[in-house]
Amino acid sequence: MRLKTKKSDSKIFETAKLADLSPRDRVLRTALALFYEHGVHSVGVDRIIAESGVAKMTFYRHFPSKARLIAEYLACKHKGWEQLFARFAGDESKPALERLLAVFDALEVFIQHPEFRGCPFIKSMAEFGPERDAPEVRREITAHFSGMEKFVAGLLKQIRPKDSKKFIQPILSVITGTVVIAQASGRTDVASKNKELVRMFLS
Numbered sequence: 001m002r003l004k005t006k007k008s009d010s011k012i013f014e015t016a017k018l019a020d021l022s023p024r025d026r027v028l029r030t031a032l033a034l035f036y037e038h039g040v041h042s043v044g045v046d047r048i049i050a051e052s053g054v055a056k057m058t059f060y061r062h063f064p065s066k067a068r069l070i071a072e073y074l075a076c077k078h079k080g081w082e083q084l085f086a087r088f089a090g091d092e093s094k095p096a097l098e099r100l101l102a103v104f105d106a107l108e109v110f111i112q113h114p115e116f117r118g119c120p121f122i123k124s125m126a127e128f129g130p131e132r133d134a135p136e137v138r139r140e141i142t143a144h145f146s147g148m149e150k151f152v153a154g155l156l157k158q159i160r161p162k163d164s165k166k167f168i169q170p171i172l173s174v175i176t177g178t179v180v181i182a183q184a185s186g187r188t189d190v191a192s193k194n195k196e197l198v199r200m201f202l203s
Contacts, residue, residue: 104195
């Protein structure tokens with residue numbers, strides 16, 4: 001995961017009026033909201049076309065298939081994760097342990113957001129298992145989790161240079177589990193509690 005993402009046009013994309021966006025961006029922003037809240041299979045193309053206000057021909061010119069739109073949705077979600085994590089854990093001048101623990105501060109902000117509906121990648125992975133012929137979707141999901149693993153592994157190598165590898169999967173499990181448990185239980189303190197758990201684990 002690249003944690004050097006600078007503030008970009010994504011904030012403008014999120015806050016601009018739908019009518020002010022290009023047809024492609026109207027479709028994408030509509031999909032971002034609907035897919036995350038309702039799931040990628042529950043939301044049909046016709047609904048996205050209707051709510052984005054574009055013609056069907058325009059939709060398919062930009063997104064030849066629903067799978068392509070879902071892949072773009074996940075790419076946008078990943079960029080949002082990068083920006084959030086960069087805000088909390090991207091300062092390379094800080095100690096590695098402090099940066100790793102800051103991941104849980106980022107998760108807490110994510111979980112406490114009023115529109116929190118869980119991890120979009122886990123939810124999409126549940127809907128797009130290996131039996132589905134949607135390589136572009138699986139590629140985005142894999143890239144997200146691979147990026148997370150690379151980031152955590154890099155910090156652990158600094159924190160525990162001699163035995164960092166044995167901590168990678170447990171820490172990733174705690175990070176992923178934080179979001180899952182928060183969604184399942186409705187608790188908003190899961191991230192702060194797991195932060196202290198990881199602190200003790202690595203001390």
